[in-house]
Amino acid sequence: MTTIRVLIAKPGLDGHDRGAKVIARALRDAGMEVVYTGLRQTPEMIVEAALQEDVDVIGLSILSGAHMTLVPRILTLLREQGMEDVAVLVGGIVPKEDASALLDLGVRGVFGPGTTTDEVVSFVREIVGDPEAQEAS
Amino acid sequence: MTDIKTQKSQWEELVLGPVLRRFPERSANGGEFATTWGEPVERLYTPEEVEVDYGHDLGFPGQYPFTRGVQPTMYRGRLWTMRQYAGYATAAESNARYKYLLEQGQTGLSVAFDLPTQIGYDANHPxxxxxxxxxxxxxxSIEDMRTLFDGIPLEKVSVSMTINAPAAVLLAMVVAVAEEQGVAAKALRGTIQNDILKEYIARGTFIYPPKPSMRLVTDAISYCTAEMPQWNAISISGYHMREAGCDAVQEVAFTMANAIAYVDAALATGQEIDDFAGSLSFFFAAHNNLLEEVSKFRAARRLWARLVMERFGAKNPASARLRFHTQTAGCTLTAQQPDNNIVRVAIQALSAVLGGTQSLHTNSKxxxxxxPTEQSVQTALRTQQIIAHESGVTDTIDPLAGSYYVEWLTDRIEAEAQAYIQRIDDLGGAIAAIETGYVQRAIQESxxxxxxAIDRGEQIVVxxxxxxxxxxxELPRLVLDPLGEQAQRDCLARLRGRRDEDAVQRQLARVREAAQGNDNLMPILIDAVKAEATLGEICDALREVFGEYQQVTTI
Structure with missing residues (x-):
């Protein structure tokens, strides 16, 4: 089977990258190809990177409260590029009402504080239909 | 000492041994008992494990090496400054929160800026x-700063500002607004964080590359030394590196390594250590491991004192006083069972007080x-007031000194931090260690x-x-007015419409010119903000000359 490819991105001006780096490392340790964008990415830069890297999943990390501005824009750009098949996950400080709204807009999963890296790894495997997901879960 | 050694081995054989054979000790965090940086922790500490030379290692409060505190009376004289980090939405809303906090008995302000401000963008930047x-x-702009401090007497209330890359510009705005209030710069008390190195490492609000950034830092240090003697020109911060994941030893070590880089930079501009050391302050985190944290603060004080006197050859022992702000650890707060966070914050705040902090922010649950809502901030502030007035720990100075365990921890943290500092020296200093990603990688590993360890259940998080x-x-939530952003943009547009555009352009040209030279930028920045040049315009003028930092990405 092909290796799962993941882009971990930090949209907006938020500098908190502990979670993004921990998740990137955990997904890599689980055998995935992971690209980390670094800080201060615009929605355009993120979608462009996802296109160039041909990823299956985009993991967005936001702790600044700007998620309701930035995430919908990324989803729109992905649709415009015909990349609806790329799964978008969000991690960070996202209040419950906002998480529901993001899921309604097409985000596949929202992960808050207290999530284990194992949960994220299993979730990613499951949504890309990886046969290993059965074992992992 | 042989006496205690003999007695201890007798105790181990006759008293402890039989008990251990019947009731083995539990395992801690899935393994041996250990410090958070992984060093084994003994069952019992006695004079056998600790060699303290009282005069050399501890001394007296207010005296070198300041292990027991930086003031001769500590909290018997004056309590620490209770300073809750706050700020959101518009200047007017934050001003109202500050007034509320002051009414509740808070004794200093701590301004939180939004990310655009911290990165030198105006509110209308894309x-x-x-x-x-x-x-x-x-x-x-200065107009926002005026609103922020409206009705707050700047000669009485000390103001700490978490601002780094554009710290000099925000400081210029404070000086200008104080002048309008009739308060001279000399009378102002407060702090700008102004610690750019940890932004590259952990916090992320950098703008310019290291070299011009260090020039902005040293310009502020030299300006404050000359014009604002009661102002801390920098708050050298371990807090954010700790939040990014490093352990207690690394927190002390990386903070000191950065401090060394700032001192070297200031010395290179021709300033004398004894002239500017008093304008340096520090900022640490307080975590849950109570005794380790208390020891960390004591070790940091002693280590800094020795660096200032031995490495930098200061003549005045007062230059070697490490004064610090503490914030309880945001990364230990849990979204699950948030009431538990009140207890965590109380333990952490207690460690800061037992460790001799000069000011303290307690996080909200x-x-x-x-x-945080107003209610939860109030509980956080009350936590400090309970420690101050009900716990009794403020009655005597450095009350945990002489505890065998605390003195052992203090020694170990100092020694381990020194080893890291040596490694960073060998790499060419803090800036080189950041540019090669050494510090970032060490923090990520931790x-x-x-x-x-948390995923595997080895480290328990209740x-x-x-x-x-x-x-x-179900908790009450603070919801920001979504129209606030537009209101702020409109406000800025009105300012741009009515100000003297020629004057603004003249000032921006002066900023560009001064940035190319070596003169202190502070007086020019003060003129520019008075002419109503905006933060974004001034930072852009500096971007034209200084360029922008390209992040070293390590995973």
Whole structure:
């Protein structure tokens, strides 16, 4: 089977990258190809990177409260590029009402504080239909 | 000492041994008992494990090496400054929160700026969209700063500002607004964080490359030394590196390594250590491991004192006083069972007080979920007041000194931190260590280890990986007005419409010219903000000359 490819991105001006780096490392340790964008990415830069890297999943990390501005824009750009098949996950400080709204807009999963890296790894495997997901879960 | 050694081995054989054979000790965190940086912790500490030379290692409060505190009376004279970090939405809303906090007995202000302000963008910059007023207050011009401090007497209330890359510009705004209030710069008390190195490492609000950034830092240090003797020109911060995942030893070590780089930079501009050392302050985190944290603060004080006197050859022992602010650890707060956070914050705050902090911010229980409500901030402030007035720990100075364990920890943290400092020296100093990603990688490694230990249940987080409870929590939430961002943009547009545009352009040209030379930028920045040049315009003028930092990405 092909290796799962993941882009971990930090949209907006938020500098908190502990979670993004921990998740990137955990997904890599689980055998995935992971690209980390670094800080201060615009929605355009993120979608462009996802296109160039041909990823299956985009993991967005936001702790600044700007998620309701930035995430919908990324989803729109992905649709415009015909990349609806790329799964978008969000991690960070996202209040419950906002998480529901993001899921309604097409985000596949929202992960808050207290999530284990194992949960994220299993979730990613499951949504890309990886046969290993059965074992992992 | 042989006496105690003999007695201890007798105790181990006759008293302890039989008990251990019947009741083995539990394992801690899935393994041996250990410090958070992984060093084994003994069952019992006695004079056998600790060699303290009282005069050399501890001394007296207010005297070198300041292990026991920086003031001769500590909290018997004056309590620490209770300073809650706050700021959101517009200057007017933050101003109201500050007045509320002062009414509740808070004794100093601590301003949180939003991300656009921290990165030198005005509220109407395209990259600011969605971020205006979110994690702090939006300040684009002197007009906003005027509103922020409206009705707050700057000669009485000390003001700490978490601002780094554009710190000099925000400091210029404070000086200008104080002048309007009739308060001279000399009378102002406060702090700008102004610690750019940890932004490259952990916090992320950098603008310019290291070299011009260090020039901005040293310009502020030299200006404050000359004009604002009661102002801390920098708050050298371990807090954010700790939040990014490093351990207690690394927190002390990386903070000191950065401090060494700032001192070297200031010395290179021709300033004398004894002239500017008094304008340097520090900022640490307070975590849950109570005794380790208390020891960390004591070790940091002693280590800094020795660096200042031995490495930098200061003549005046007062130059070697490490004064610090503490904030309880945001990364230990849990979204699950948020009431538990009140208890964590109380333990952490206690460690800061037992460690001799000069000022303290206590986190609110809801901060793993959203910005804190007024009610939760009040509880956090009350936590400090209970420690101050009910716990009794403020009655005597450095009350844990002489504890064998605390003195052992203090020694170990100092020694381990020195080893890191040596490694960073060998790499060519803090800036070189940041540019090669050494410091970032060390922090990431610690962060990943911690996360895996929590995932595996080896490190217990109550309410998260053990003692979980079912059901959703319902807490009141602070919701920001979504129209605030537009209001801030409109306000800025009005300012741009009515100001003297020629004067603004003249001042911006002066900023560009001065940036190319070597003169202190502070007086020119003060003129520019008075002419109503905006933060974004001034930072852009500096971007033209200095360029922008390209992040070293390490995973």
């Amino acid at each position: 990259l600011a969209e969605g971020e205006v007023g979110k994690v702090g207050v939006s300040i684009s 809801d901060e793993a979920l959203w910005l 962060a990943y280890r911690t996360q895996r 309410g998260v990986n053990s003692y979980r409870s079912e059901g959703e929590i």
